[in-house]
Amino acid sequence: MHTLTATAAALLLAAGAVPAAAAAHPEPPGTDGVWRMDGYGTVLVLGGGVLQEHQTTAVSCLKGDTSRQTGPGTYAAPDGSVLTVRTVHDRDHALLAADSSVGHPKLRRLRALPAPCTRPAPTDPRTTFDVFWRTFEENYPFFAQKHIDWHAVRDRYRPLVHKDTTKDQLFGILGEMVRPLYDAHVTVVDGNRHFGQVRPGTEKPGPELDARVKTFIEARDLKDASSRQDFGAGRITYADLPGDLGYLRISGFGGYAGKDAPYTAEQAELDRALNTVLTRRRTERLKGLVIDLRVNGGGHDPLGIRIAERLTGTPYTAYAKRARNDPADPTRHTRPEPVPVVPAGAPRYTGPVAVLTGGSTVSAGETFTQALMDRPGRTVRIGQPTQGVFSDVMVRHLPDGLAFGLPNEEFLTRTGGTFDGTGIPPQLTEPVFTKEEFAKNRDSAFDRAVNLLSGRG
Secondary structure, eight states, X not given: OXXXXXXXXXXXXXXXXXXXXXXXXXXXXXXXXXXXXXTXXXXXXXXXXXXXXXXXXXXXXXXXXXXXXXXXXXXXXXXXXXXXXXXXXXXXXXXXXXXXXXXXXXXXXXXXXXXXXXXXXXXXXXXXXXXXXXXXXXXXXXXXXXXXXXXXXXXXXXXXXXXXXXXXXXXXXXXXXXXXXXXXXXXXXXXXXXEEOOOTTOOOOOHHHHHHHHHHHHHHTTTTXXXXXEETTTTEEXXXXXXXXXXXXXXXXXXXXXXXXXHHHHHHHHHHHHHHHSOHHHHHHXXXXXXXXXXXXXXOHHHHHHHHTTSOSSOEEEXXXXXXXXXXXXXXXXXXXXXXXXXXXXXXXXXXXXXXXXXXXXXXXXXXXXXXXXOSSOEEEEESOOOOOOSOEEEEEOTTSOEEEEEOEEEEOTTSOOOTTTOOOOSEEOOOSXXXXXXXXXOXXXXXXXXXXXXXX
8 A cells, every 4th residue: 555644734623723714614524524634634525535645745745546436434555455435433433444554543633635636736836846855854763773864965965956947857856865874765756757775785576586596495495395286376375395394485465366456355366366375275284384575575464464474373463553653853753553453264274484585585575574573382583674665555645756765664563663764673583595695506494394394494
């Protein structure tokens, strides 16, 4: 899910700075009306069978996605997810849920749209620059951690932008501004052009890397395996290894059901795979399970929770999720919302698990790894640190047609820490798909996992 954000203009409205005419009219029934989302710089307008997103900052308001109503309080988003709005406590407070994302952002009713949302936005290059810079200024949580002076960045690059700056030139300037963040969830997009970076020393997951690694694993690690099966358009592989061990490789949390498939179809494909793999007969004899996430491009966090629910017989908390919640203070956040793991009412495996990770374990691959850290039972992480990006991506539009993405959330451990930037470290360090490993036909992390689960060290 792409998340949404909070604005100084909306805060003024919430405090009572509303037009007299708007205050005089009765408010619409149910959830229809104007809502500000805590922590996401977003205002939503519900009514007339649609949910209209407005992406706001203190200096701007631009229309975002339009979702179509499918039932009372439910809307179909353009990305195939289902959004649900439900009032809580009273008619002026509500929660937003997306089936493709974990967590429930809070909504507070406004009496009217912020003033910038009622007039066309200028499309000149300077305005576009200012909206881009301001969106990061109000929502990005990690400038201090990454030792970036964002105000100095503005002072350096804004003088390069003028009325004759082309979109191509501006695309390059915006990319240079965010390059030092080395944040895989920070992107700049112009049609088919895409700027994005991963943490230095890591490799971005993609079809080419995934295919190469999958071929290598099948030839080396699974040469003596039985019952090898692919699911979810090849993004999930299961095999029985010698010694009553299992191997489950997941290269993404989505893309299982074809292009533009709704989230419900993705979930159904995952359930089909798990029901085939985790049969009662198999789980009763398994002595250990290797879960390979070393090339995982991310996707939908709830799919990772769904797998975790098949790996425990005891409820526990996967992590807690919070968002930056003050445009002027990056240390203030929404109240952390715990995300539970509840044992599934289907065959489950609760024995020892070895999780293989590396720098190409990204986003939902990392939140799933984090969801297994407090799993009851024996779980060990082997390989290299994950990429270090956990938040949903806020997808934002610019007045001139460019788009960009940034994170604004943190996924907390039970002690209140995060792994943003550094990634989740392994408990046992092994090389992962290095040139030497390929050249010598070695897979040290896989071998370490098999030996550990087999009781050989």
